[in-house]
Amino acid sequence: MKKRFKKLLKVILITFIFVLFVQIFIIQSFIVMSSRMQSSLFEGDFLILEKLSYGARMPITILSIPFLHKKIPFTNKKSFLDILNFSYFRFPGVSKIKKNDLIVFNFPKENDLPIDKKSNFIKRCIAVSGDTLEIKNKNVIINGEKKDDILDIEFKCRVITDGDTNFLKLIKNKYKLKNINLIAANMGIYDVFLSKKNMKKLKEEKPVKYVRVLKQMINQPNFEEIFPKSYFYRWNKDYFGKIIVPKKNQNVKLNLRTLAFYKRIIKVYENKNLTIKNDSIFINNKFSDNYTFEKNYYFVMDDSRDRANDSRYWGFLPEDHIIGKASFIWFSYDNFNGKIRWKRILKKI
Incomplete structure (x- = not known):
């Protein structure tokens, strides 16, 4: 009886470790919880998120209950202890992030949480590091070329x-x-x-x-909602930019006007001490009129462009927040009609 129990326990333990390994390093499931990516993804789509393309990200929060994200179910208690965190590390991937990839990431605007415990979002990569982006009359223009024609947005x-x-x-x-x-x-x-x-x-x-x-006009700026939320830039969701997506080792000039774009990158994502004294910018207590980025960044957008919460509103997506690439739909359920969407099952995206 004891031998059988030990064998059973061994099988359970090996299975647990194997499933945990697969979820961390190879694939995991992701549920679409909003209609912001319609018509590409529907609310109630269950996706397979694969991690080999961009390279699996090592766990950052070590003291965490396996298979739980933020909270213990049916409680308001955290599923992790934020007292021992590893530095960001990603294994080499088989491909780079490309324009129009559907990527799942930790929402960068959330504060006071470890990176891998922030909420999971899915959006479309519109521009990669080093790209110049502009939106004119709702048309997305990357490096001078219109890019929305191939999408059923x-x-x-x-x-x-x-x-x-x-x-x-x-x-x-x-x-x-x-x-x-x-x-x-x-x-x-x-x-x-x-x-x-x-x-x-x-x-x-x-x-x-x-x-x-329905369109916003070019003379209807939205300072309070639209990135970089500065009176220097009279943009809205339909007329946005030009803007260059920051790239690792790229050097940019810093002044009170350009700082609006890079303030969060410097202070939060790259963890520098940033202060402004008498209209001068100091980084780690040194006067700075330029800055060199330490990470790559991306610009993401929702496919439902007019009910979005994307980079037009909160800025650039850091590379260390990216979890993986959405691969295919393995199940889909319409909560509104209470029916399974059979035609969407095993659909590649």
Whole structure:
């Protein structure tokens, strides 16, 4: 009886270590919890996140309960002790991060948490280190070339109908869309989030008279929400940049105007003591009119561009926050209709 128990315990222990190894270094599952990546990813998609492409990141928080992220289930207690953390290290990968990759990362704007215990997000890599990015009239331009044409991205649209009340049924049943805002009931005007494909199809429907993408104008700056949140830069989500994505060993000039872009990088991501005295910038108590980056950074965006929480709002993504690359959907469940999305299972992304 004791021998059987020891064998069973050994099998359980080996299995536990093997599964833990696979999750840390090879693959793990990730659940899409929002509609910000629609129409590429749906809320309720279960993804396989693979780590070999970019190289597996070694755990940073060592004293942590395996398979738990931030909290112990059904409690408000942390699943880790933040008293012993390792420095960032990533094993060599088989490929580099590329434009349009769907990457899962720890949300960099969260404070007072170890890197690997910050919330997990998924977004599309739009620009890599060293790229020049600009957004004009909602069009993303990288290094002077328009890059959005290959993606079926989603925008907020104004839809004008002939007033037919069946329009809502059409939108919900045929197009499977939610978050429909009624603007004028008597005139049949709605605001709907539409992908490029759905926009084209909807224009052909009988009750629809007109569809247009809602846009902010170039003279409508949004200082409070849009990165770098400075009055020096009169940008909004549809007119943004030009901006250069920081690259390791790249040197940039520092002044009160450019510091808006790099302040968080210097203080938080690269852990330097940054102070400003009499309009002069000091790093680690030394006057600095330039800075050389120690890490690579990336610019990420949501595919649903008008209900986003992406780099346009919070800035650059540091390389040490990246977990891995989304590979395929292994399961998908529609919580709204209570149905399995069979056509999305095993879909490559």
